Amino acid sequence: MSEQALSRALSRRSQLARLKKQVSDLLFHAYGFWGYLFLYFPIIILVVFSFNDSRSTAQWAGFTTHWYADMLKDHQIILSLWNSLFVAIVSTTVSVIIGTLAALAMERYRFWGKLMMDAVLYLPIIIPDIAMAIMLLIFFDISGIGFEPWKVNFFGAHLAVPYSVIIGHVAFNISFVAVVVRARLAQMDQVLEEAAQDLYADPWRTFWRVTFPMLLPGILGGALLAFTLSMDDFVITFFTSGAGFNTLPVRVFGMIKKGVTPKINAVSTLMLLFSLMLVAISLILSRGGEKGDSSGNPMF
Amino acid sequence: MSKLITWLRQRASLQAWLLLLPSALWLFIFFIAPLFIVLVYSFLERGTYGGVVWHFTLENYRRVFDPLYLKTFWRSFYIAVLTTVFTLVLGYPLAYYIATRPQRQRGTWVLGLMIPFWTNFLVRTYAWLTLLRTHTGLINLTLMHLGWIHKPLPLFGNDTAIIIGLVYGWLPDMVLPIYATLERLDRSLLEAAMDLYASGPKVFARVIWPLSLPGVVAGSMLVFIPSLGAFVTPAILGGGKALMIGNIISNQFLAAHDWPFGSALSFVMMAVMLVATLVYFRVTSDEERRQL
Secondary structure, eight states: OOHHHHHHHHHHHHHHHHHHHHHHHHHHHHHHHHHHHHHHHHHHHHHHGGGBSSSOSSSOOOBOOHHHHHHHHOHHHHHHHHHHHHHHHHHHHHHHHHHHHHHHHHHHOOOTTHHHHHHHHHHHHHSOHHHHHHHHHHHHHHHOOSOSEEEEEETTEEEEEEHHHHHHHHHHHHHHHHHHHHHHHHTSOTHHHHHHHHTTOOHHHHIIIIIHHHHHHHHHHHHHHHHHHHHHOOHHHHHHSOTTOOOHHHHHHHHHHHOOOHHHHHHHHHHHHHHHHHHHHHHHHHHHSSTTOOTTOTTO | OHHHHHHHHTOHHHHHHHHHHHHHHHHIIIIIHHHHHHHHHTTSEEOTTSSEEOOOOSHHHHHHTSHHHHHHHHHHHHHHHHHHHHHHHHHHHHHHHHHTSOHHHHHHHHHHHHHHHHSOHHHHHHHHHHHHOTTTOHHHHHHHHTTSOSSOOOOSSSHHHHHHHHHHHHHHHHHHHHHHHHHTSOHHHHHHHHHTTOOHHHHIIIIIHHHHHHHHHHHHHHHHHHHHTOOHHHHHHSTTTSOOHHHHHHHHHHTSOOHHHHHHHHHHHHHHHHHHHHHHHHHSOHHHHHHO
16 A cells, blocks of 8 residues: 555544544533533523413413512512521521531540431431421420420511421431531641640630631531521421411412412522522632632532 | 539540530430331321320231332332433433533533522422423423424323423432542543543443442432432322322321321331432442542
8 A cells, every 4th residue: 555545544534533523522512402401491481481471381471570579469478488588597507506516526526426426417318308397297296395486576577487397497407517517627637726736725716716717618508508408498397387387488389289370480580599699609608718629518 | 614624625525425415415306206206106006086096006017018008109119210210311421521521611510500409499390390281381382382293292290290300300419429420530541441442332331330330329329219208299290190109198197197107108118218228338338438
């Protein structure tokens, strides 16, 4: 074979290989596109039809903000939103404090009963919410505690929140906070704490001046996760609240059961915006931490 | 006082338990105790107006194996398995796609995956309700409008609808662990395989797939367990007809007032999940799990 023929054959072969690679790349990109379209399409449709000037959630009949006005006039929805916020704030506060203490114990000590506590802390994460919901329902029913409401004036809204709901939310949030804070503790350098102790700082001072500031991204990450889980929870709230108490998801479930209307789309869009806001906050928080470090960010 | 502090400092175990005390109390009272109460309840007889009669019986567990309930169990199991398989088939290429993006873009792609996942589960399920409904859903209306079909497709109130809803809901749970293993994959291994003239499919079958297996197993667990215990998805997309075990359990508490039977059903459900978890620990090593 002449040199020319050989190089021609080789170049054809490499051309073919390049073409093959281009086609497979194209297919691959197409797959990525369809994959993400699948993830976003239902949500986009949901938002679009919240502006639909008709009772239909599938046939477009012009633009309106009527459903949003409707939503804002619905006292039940507004009340359930306040309930959601109150439950989320209280349960997040409690679970962040006691969950962080638990994380410190689990990560920094060796002690009798550690393995058992490990299991107890992980169980609420893996147990399905329906099982946890009925467990709590039976417990509150036979112990007779919990169903009485906590009457509170929350930014002018008069709420009556059953203690059982808050207790249930704290019970599942502790574990999530502990996991996130532990992850942060595990990869924190203990050298600085040892240095502080070498310089005769007492443990109390070492904790507040060294450990706590370094741990803060983890604690905030845990708080954000707990807040989101609490705002989103439907099943456990639904079973532990007794009659007549609604958080926003419980209210939405009740509305869906009664029939589909664009008003539900409007409430959903509001909840969607709220989640986006939390994602944005978590991004800003992790940016504010060490560069390229997302350890304090449980979402990623 | 200072003596007390010195005394405490010498006892690490005591310190640890002091830190743990609030959460341990909370979880033992409001989680472990309820778990045991449910276990006890599952062996009692039902009262006439809800509640229980304190009389030991195995009847509730026998009823779980009644053909009627066994069928629902089997169906939930089959829906959960199909959901896991579909999320794997759809999610693996997606994880691979994200892992092969330029390093600086990957964070954005992962964020793109997480945003829908962060949206309330109920909202996401409702979104599918407006798409799938038989006569007023967007998919059937559009297809009929285009003249591609003349009768609406049976997309709602059946297993198909539930599986679509579950796959959509849990897809990121499958993609993320697989992505985590693929991203950590040593590129030089791929180059070595190619240098030895392994074809594309062979590189995948012999190198990529085995190395991503821990992610696949973890993702499957994360999808299988919540799918088996699903309550919201069948309640909304099952149209009141297609039910899963989670709905049967909730019915015992909300409608039938048979708490002991509901308790027995949840314990059997948790037993199935426990078996799945044990299998997971059996097929993966400590090292592999830590990497996720």
